Amino acid sequence: EAQVTQNPRYLITVTGKKLTVTCSQNMNHEYMSWYRQDPGLGLRQIYYSMNVEVTDKGDVPEGYKVSRKEKRNFPLILESPSPNQTSLYFCASSGGLPPATQYFGPGTRLLVL
């Protein structure tokens, strides 16, 4: 089944404790992206990657890092999480010429205490 997977789905952590949210897709898509969803603000792009080793900032990159060492994986790294990074995070992938349809993972709900 074609899908985007994210792990973990739920995470509670404390301020300053580094964490990684993994994202993997099995559709051989070149493009992957991370979004965060917050009440009243909607969905905003954090980072995106056009292909292996090619990444760029979205609208709200502060406090986040990404890497794209393999085509299928695009982890989101929070080196020192803060409470304002409490959010619902979505990974997405798409193939073909942009702007192709982006398919989303199930979401990761993060709470930073």
Added chain:
Amino acid sequence: AQKVTQAQTEISVVEKEDVTLDCVYETRDTTYYLFWYKQPPSGELVFLIRRNSFDEQNEISGRYSWNFQKSTSSFNFTITASQVVDSAVYFCALSEARGGSNYKLTFGKGTLLTVNP
């Protein structure tokens, strides 16, 4: 800069009613793409439709239909004979077709649709 406005924050209907969700967009590009996504209470984002700016034909898929009008920069979504399972947040999104913007979806803030039995 691209922008998507969904003026209806919440809509509540009774089952079997028709309902239209409004979406108005702003872009300086002549080539762009519009999308609708559904977010049910379980939280995932489900792709519904993609439309490019050169295709103004209305689309119908079962009980769903979309009305794209470039003259009013609108891409409205109608659910006919709504059902309880249609209850969800619906997002309209825009992506421009050139430069770095073609890798980004700009979302509206969403419309929460509640269909009551």
